[in-house]
Amino acid sequence: MTVPVGVRATLPAAAVTSHGRATTSSRRSVALTLALAEAWRIVRHPVALVGFALGVLMLAVVGTNSPVDAFEAPTTGPTYFFGVFAYFAANLVTTRDRRADADELLAPVATDRLTRTLANILAALGPALVTAGVVVVTVGAYDALGFFEVRPDFWHLAQGPVSVLGGALLGIMVGRWAPYPGVALLVMVAMVAWNVVTANSESWGAVGTYASWARYTDDGSWGGLYPGSPFWHVVYLGSLCGMAAAGALLRDVASRLPLLAVGALLTVSAVLSGWAALP
DSSP states (O other), X not given: OOOOHHHHTTSOGGGOOTTSOOOHXXXXXXXXXXXXXXXXXXXXXXXXXXXXXXXXXXHHHGGGSOHHHHHHHHHHHHIIIIIHHHHHHHHHHHTHHHHTTOTGGGTTSSSXXXXXXXXXXXHTHHHHHHHHHHHHHHHHHHHHHTOOSSOOOHHHHHHHHHHHHHHHHHHHHHHHHOOSTTHHHHHHHHHHHHHHHHXXXXXXXXXXXXXXXXXXXXXXXXXXXXXXXXXXXXXXXXXXXXXXXXXXXXXXXXXXXXXXXXXXHHHHHHHHHHHHHOO
16 A cells, blocks of 8 residues: 655655555654644644633632632642643544544555554643643742742642643543543543542542642631642652553554553552552
8 A cells, every 4th residue: 555645745754664654663753743743733722722721810810819729729720721621632633533534544644543642642741731831830920929828849739730641641542442422521520520529538639630738727718738648649640641641552552461561550550659649
């Protein structure tokens, strides 16, 4: 099968073989090239743009209310606004070819499905990096304006970008395994339900993807931090990110046993780090 001239022109020369497929040695460079385009598609997707706009509005308004809100806005806000919308944007980008009935058109392209999945996974870093940038700017502005009574540390702030990365990776995994209308929504409903349970439990809050650390008093003033380890919570989120990435790749790899072993190790890491994050 030959490769269309237009497609050949967009890929590194080493990526194209006589059969029109990406070789193992070239997969990494091809995936990186595609990942840049996919990351741009995700961050400028209308759904992602709505999420970013709402998130920035929240950071500009809610964080000014009290020292507790100033602590919460850049630590938990990105998970709810950026993370949820990045999940749907990444899912829609991942499933766009199937929804457009373009799977057969991709058959002659000089990249296989595994390379495209790897590119999507790398592209999930796009919304996470944008979130990190917004968090850094927000914390700098809050510091300058004196909004903080207690400044969040690095691990409190890291949970936002890492949870956004996890949301995008989960959207990609769902898109690879179940690219059908309504499935992504059902998965998000389940995720929200889990976070409602954990967020309303002082003992189990650190094992939710949305973890709140600041404690309110009866009059709404600063009441300290809930017990638990922000560091291990970020490790827990990172383990979930790895599990989602492994799950997405599992759909397309030729030999699943090594990836299943990696997934098992990541699952153990998630259980142990989640337990360590608890008070």
